[in-house]
Amino acid sequence: MEAWGHLQTVEKYSPGRVPPELMKQAEAEYVQVTPYFANTQGKVRQRWTESIKQMADDAGLLNIYEVAYGTASELHHMPFSGVISHELNWVKEALFVAHGALLGTVVTLCRVAHAQADFRSRLSAAIANFSC
Numbered sequence: 410m411e412a413w414g415h416l417q418t419v420e421k422y423s424p425g426r427v428p429p430e431l432m433k434q435a436e437a438e439y440v441q442v443t444p445y446f447a448n449t450q451g452k453v454r455q456r457w458t459e460s461i462k463q464m465a466d467d468a469g470l471l472n473i474y475e476v477a478y479g480t481a482s483e484l485h486h487m488p489f490s491g492v493i494s495h496e497l498n499w500v501k502e503a504l505f506v507a508h509g510a511l512l513g514t515v516v517t518l519c520r521v522a523h524a525q526a527d528f529r530s531r532l533s534a535a536i537a538n539f540s541c
Contacts, residue, residue: 413439470513477506 413435420427446454458464465474480502518532 470509473506473509476502 416427416432416435420432443453448454459467461478462471462474465471465478480499
């Protein structure tokens with residue numbers, strides 16, 4: 410869906426730039442999948458998935474999204490808050506995100522280790538090697 414939109418934009422501003430066979434292929438693929446992404450009025454959604462914020466919320470990671478993703482987006486896109494953000498010290502937030510990601514990884518590994526004895530022994534060996 411995004412590819413079709415992108416190709417249309419390229420063709421709009423640079424006519425003839427996109428090979429006709431590529432346009433036909435992208436359009437055919439778009440037409441094939443649009444019924445799966447239409448709302449009740451028949452209008453096609455603009456994205457294939459939920460927003461990144463909604464996916465983070467669904468995964469229980471909204472706090473990390475709000476601290477890390479929102480700030481990174483502001484720093485990248487440079488609204489006034491992003492300009493100001495370049496002057497702030499982000500150590501606390503960086504540690505918060507890193508610890509959250511590490512904790513999430515450990516919880517996942519513990520769930521896998523609980524289910525698989527072989528993995529549990531390999532995890533114990535890795536922890537022992539790390540502690541040296």
